[in-house]
Amino acid sequence: MDALHSATLTGLAARLRRLALGGLLLAAAASAHQGHEHHGDAGAPPMAGAVRGPDVLAPGYGPLGFDSPRPGTYRLPPIRAAADGEVLLASGARSRLHEVFGADRLVFLSFMYTRCPDPDGCPLASFVLQRIHRELGRSPDLAGRVRLVSLSFDPETDSPQVMREYARLIDADSSDDWAFLTSASMQAVQPVLDAYGQGVERIYDEAGRYTGHLAHILRVYLIDPARQVRNIYNVSYLHPDILLADARTLLMEADAQAEGAAGSAVGASPSAGERLARALDPPPGLPALPAALRDGLSAERVALGQRLFLDRRLSANGSLSCASCHVPAQAFAHNVMARSIGVEGAGLRRNAPSVLNVAYRTRLFWDGRESRLDTLVWSKLLDESVLGNRAVDEVMARLRADAAIEQGFAAAFPREGLTMKTLADSLAAYLTVLVSGGSRFDRWHFGGDGGALTDEEQRGYALFTGRAGCAACHTIGPDHALFADDGFHDTGVGYAHSMGKRARRDTIPVGDEGALRVNLAALRGTEERPYNDLGRYEVTQHPADRWRYRTPSLRNVALTAPYMHDGSIATLEGVVAHYDDGGMAHELQAPQIRPLGLSEAERASLVAFLRTLTDPAFADPRAER
Template identity: 45%
Template structure:
C-alpha cells in the first residue's frame, strides 16, 4: 500500500500542496472477494459482475449507524470524492462506487435505496447493496478481512449496533485490490491520484547491477534541501541480492564482538534462521498484508529507517519512537528504547500486536494465518517438529535476529588487531577524546578484547524532557519537497494530525518518578548507518549528536549526572565524529544483500 504517499497527503491538504501520481504504481494487495448481493432493485447479482469494466471503491456500512465518525462520515466522504472526480474529465465515468450493508436483517434493498437517495447520487455511478442473509454476507466480510461484531445488551439482546473498523477498498477491473483506506486516509486528492496511477501506470525503471543494488537502495535524504536532489530508492522488484551463511555470524562473531549469548531453550539451527528470515520480510504477518518487520528495519538503511524520525506503521499510523537498529541486537540485555523486554523471543510480539505497527488483533490470528500457509507448515515441522505457535514463531524470528552481527570495523582492526593504519589520525584523536575528555565510554563501554559500546543501562540525557516540555511555535518551517519550504500555521497542522502521545521513557515501565525520560543506551556500532538519532529521531546527524552532548544535554531535575558540558572545540567535535564513522562493520554489504535475496511475502497467496 502507498503508505508514505498517504502520509504526505495529510500535509498536502493542510498547506494546499498539489498531489501528483505520475511517479508511483499501486501494488496488487490480493484478490477481491466475490459473493452474491442484492441491488436496490431487489436483483441478485455477483459482486465481481458489478466490478467488471471499471475500478471500484468498495465500502461496508449499515444504515442505522449513529456514530458521527462512522458510517455516515465514510459515506459523506465517498460522496465528496465522487463529486470531485466528476469535475475531472479524464476520470469522469471511470470509477464505480459500491456500498454494501453488513446488516441484512434491517437493510433491505428498499432501505438501501432510500439510504443512497439521501446522498444525491444521481450524477455518480454508485450502487447501494445488501445481501439476502447474514449467511450470504459472512464469506464476503471474511474475504475482505472486515471484522464486524454485534453489540448485545445485558439480557443478551442484539441492540442493532455494531463495532467495526471502517475500510474502503480500491479494486481494479481485474478484481485485484490495489489500495485499502481507513478514514484517516480516505481523501479525494489521494483517491484521485491513486485512480490516475491505476489507469496510467508508470513504466518500470531499469534495474541496476546487482552488485551495486545494496549501495543504491534506500534514501537517506542527503542534499534533500536542494532543488536538484535525486532519490536513490529502489522498488521491491529492483532489489537483488545473495543469500549469506548467516549462522556463521553467530557461531563466529566478527572481530570486536564477544561470544554470542544463545539461550539454552532456543539453540540456533539453519532451519530456524531461514524460517525467521522468511517471517521477518513477510508482509502477510500484518493485519492487512502490507507491513513486514523489514519495512521499519530496512536492511540498506542500517536495519532502521533513515527517512523518518519516528516509524510509520500499518495504514500510515504514527509510531512515537525511532526504529532502533537491529545490528548486534542479540547482545542487548534490554530491548525497545525503554528496555521493557529482555528476550528477543518475547520482543517480536510487541510490533506484531501493536495497533499502530502491524495491528494484528491477537496472537491467535497471527498463528492462524501462518498455520494456513503450506510452506510455513512444512518449515515449522522441519525447524521445530511441531506446528506454528506463539513460542516457536518468536523463537524463529529471534534466531534470525541473532545472526545480524556486524563488526570487524576499521576501529576493530586498529584497536584489537593492532593495524596502525586502519583508521585516520583524526579518528585516532577522536578515540582519545571518546575515552578521555569527552567521557563517552562511561556509558558506551568497551573492554580489552571486545566492545558492545553500551552499558546496557538507561539514562536521562534531556532529549525526552525537551520533547515533552518544549513549546510549539505559532508557525513551523517545513520542507515539502526537494528545495521547497513553507511556513505552516501550527493550528492548521494540528487540525489534520493527532496529538503526539507523551513519552516518559522507562518511567512508563517502572512507575518511579526518578525514571522519567530515561532511555536505553544504544550501541554505537554501525552508528554512521543508522541516522536519525535518539529515541525520537530528534538529531539528524552525528555532528548534531556530538554538539548535543557537548552542550551538556538539556537540563532537567532527572538529568543523568554523567551528562555535562564537554568543552570540545570545533576540531575536537569533528575528530569525535571521525572516530564514530570507523565503527561500521566489514560484513554490512553481505547482510544487506542477504536481505535483498529474501522474499517479501506474496500477498496474492494465503
C-alpha cells in the same frame, strides 16, 4: 462446454479480429467497442481518441505516457507471502497454485472471468498479459524465466474446457509460459481470493436474479520464485512496459544473488546459512553469542524467521511487516521517519532503533521492558498500535491458511510445527544472527592495523574515550565493543520534550550541506498533537527513572539517523552538539552529561570517529544486506 457459452466465445473471436486486437479474446470489450474506428498498426491496441462518447480506455491499451523505469535502478521489497490453493488446469487435472507457478519462475498472476463486460477489467489484464507473452518469445533475458497465470474466479461457468478454449482463441493454448486455471467450486477458490485480497461479488437485477456477471477490482500480482508478492497492479498502473521493467528488475536481483554480487545496484541479501555462519563465528569486535541463544539455531529456522520478518501478514491488515520499521537496506533501522508509523498510519512515540546485534543486549526496547527475543516478538505482534493484532489466534489463523508456511514450520520444527512458541522462536532465530562488526575501528583497535584510521579519526577516538566521556555509556571492552552498557540514562531529550523546552526548528537540513528555512508563524495551528513519554519510569514506576532510556549501540551509527529515542536529532553533528552543550540541565539528568567545551575541530573529529564504526557489509546504505 455449455453451448451458449461456446457460441459466445466463438462469436467474440470474430468480432475481435474485426477490431484488430491480434486475436485477443475479450468478448465484452469487443462488444463495448464494436463499430469504433481504429487507426494505425494492425497489432496496435485501440487508442482513447478512437472511442466515441465519454469512455476512455485504460492506459494499458496504449503507449506509456512517460519513460518506463530503468530495470535495476529501483527495488521492489516483498509485500507479503503469495498464497497457495487447489486449482484445476485447463486439462482438467488437479494441481496446486504454487506448482503451476514453477520452481524458478517469476509469475504475473491475474484473477479473471471470461464473461467480464468491463473493458478496463479482465479484458485489460488479458490484453496486457498477451503483450508480455509476445515479449517472452523474443527476449532472451526473459525466456523461460517468467510465467503468466490467469485464474478464473467464476468456476460455475469457466470450466477447464472453457479455459482451454479461451487460451486457444488468444493463441496461448500451447504455451508453457501462460497457464489458464479454474477451480472445482467457488468454495475451493474463495480461500485463495481472500488470501490475495481479491474481492468478488455477484451482481443481481432488480428482481433479485443473478445476472451472470461479477463485481471485482482488477488486480494483477507480481510474485517472485520465493513465493513473495513484490508488486500489485491496478487499472492505472497495469501497463506492459511497467510490468516488464519490474520483471527485469527482479531477475537482475536474482542474478546478482546467484553470482554473490553483494553491493550491486539491486543489492543481495545473505542466505540464512551465511548469516548463521557469521553469527557463530562473529567478525572482529564482537563477542561470542550467548550459549542460550546458540542452542537450537539452524539454517532452517533462520530462513523461516527471515521470511516472517518480511511477511506483512503479521500485521492485522496486511500492511506492515517487521521490515517496515527495521529496514534491511537501512542497517535494520528506519531513516525516513523520526518516529515509527504503526498500523493504519498511527504515529508512534519512539524511533525504530537498529536490531543489528540485538542478541547481545540484556534489555530490549527503549524502556527495557523485555529481556528475551522470543517475548519481544509477541510484545510487538500484540501491540495494537504497532501491528494491530488483538489476539494470538488472529496471527496464527492467517499463517495456517498458507500451506507453504506450514511446510516451513514442519521442516524447521519437526516435532512441533507452527505454534505460538515456534513462531516466536523462528523470528528470534533470525534476530539472533543479525550480527554486525568488522568495521575500520575493529581492524585498528582489535586487529592492530595502525593505518585503518586517519589521524583525525584517532583524535576523535581519544576524545570519545577521554575528555568527551562518551565511552562511559558506549562501552569498549578489552576484546570486543558493543558500544552500549545496557544501562538507562536521562540525556535531557525526554525532559525537554515533556516540558516544552526545545524550540521548534526553523531550518530543515536538505542534502549534505543545504538547509530550508521554515516560516513557523505560517505553520501555527498545524502542530503535532502533544504526547508524553516518561521512558523507563513507565516500566518501573520509580520516579527516579523518569526520562531515562536505554543506551543505544553506536555500531553503524552513521547509517541509522535520525537519533535519540524520539528521532529528534537529524545528524551526528547535531548529537555531538547536544552533548557538547550539556544536554538540557535539570535535576534528573545523568551526571555524565555536562558541557564539554569542545572546539569545532574536536566536534568534527568525534563525528569522523563515529563514522569508522560502520560494518563494511553495510557501507552502501542503498543495498540490502
